[in-house]
Amino acid sequence: DLEGFNARYVFIGGRIVARDGVYTGVLEGELPKIACKKTVNIGEIHPEDLTITYHADEAHVRVIGLIEGELYTDELHYLMKVTDGMVQADPDRDIAKVCVIERHRGTKRMGKGFVKGFNLREGAIASTVAHDSHNLIVLGTNDADMHAAVKRIIRMGGGLVAVSDGKILRSLPLPVAGLMSTEGAEFVAERMEGLHRAVRSLGCRLEAPFMALSFLSLPVIPKLKITDYGLIDVERFRVVSLFLE
Numbered sequence: 630d631l632e633g634f635n636a637r638y639v640f641i642g643g644r645i646v647a648r649d650g651v652y653t654g655v656l657e658g659e660l661p662k663i664a665c666k667k668t669v670n671i672g673e674i675h676p677e678d679l680t681i682t683y684h685a686d687e688a689h690v691r692v693i694g695l696i697e698g699e700l701y702t703d704e705l706h707y708l709m710k711v712t713d714g715m716v717q718a719d720p721d722r723d724i725a726k727v728c729v730i731e732r733h734r735g736t737k738r739m740g741k742g743f744v745k746g747f748n749l750r751e752g753a754i755a756s757t758v759a760h761d762s763h764n765l766i767v768l769g770t771n772d773a774d775m776h777a778a779v780k781r782i783i784r785m786g787g788g789l790v791a792v793s794d795g796k797i798l799r800s801l802p803l804p805v806a807g808l809m810s811t812e813g814a815e816f817v818a819e820r821m822e823g824l825h826r827a828v829r830s831l832g833c834r835l836e837a838p839f840m841a842l843s844f845l846s847l848p849v850i851p852k853l854k855i856t857d858y859g860l861i862d863v864e865r866f867r868v869v870s871l872f873l874e
Contacts, residue, residue: 695746
């Protein structure tokens with residue numbers, strides 16, 4: 630059966646490395662000393678660092694429109710309420726806040742904006758897997774949970790996290806460049822399943838929420854994306870203001 634056969638043995642260089650689907654070789658060596666560790670160089674972040682301020686009672690803003698299953702996004706325009714001089718996320722209209730924080734050089738440069746399409750009803754999620762610069766990206770319904778997510782990412786040295794009411798629901802440390810785990814595949818798969826369950830408990834029904842989050846910061850695929858420099862109009866190749874005058 631050339632379509633459904635299972636290999637009993639796998640040989641590399643004349644040596645058996647797998648038997649009946651199980652790896653039998655020796656995992657050699659450790660991470661070299663030059664491996665990318667401690668790459669989340671942000672320093673201390675406060676909740677107020679994540680706020681979006683405005684001078685009027687409401688703000689007309691650009692909003693990234695997520696398209697499920699696509700890397701493309703839309704540019705949407707919404708009027709947002711301003712409370713105590715701050716523009717807040719609006720879960721009732723499925724509008725979450727998103728921030729991208731530069732994490733490699735310690736500049737604390739931060740882009741801030743809003744996203745529609747995650748259906749997040751509460752809490753926050755964050756990740757250091759954020760194509761292509763892989764800065765820290767955090768999305769949420771309130772600054773307190775977003776801040777808690779950022780703090781956990783910093784403490785882990787990179788990774789993925791889901792937060793609600795200030796509590797860490799699930800997390801996956803990715804200490805190698807903020808992109809890779811030092812644990813086995815089973816550990817990572819189990820943690821990812823837990824993260825997806827946690828994000829669903831926050832209201833999100835996307836099949837791959839962290840994948841969707843990671844591509845919000847890729848400024849080469851239209852239409853509207855966000856980096857640590859702010860909102861990017863990909864079709865016009867320029868940074869654009871969050872606010873529409």
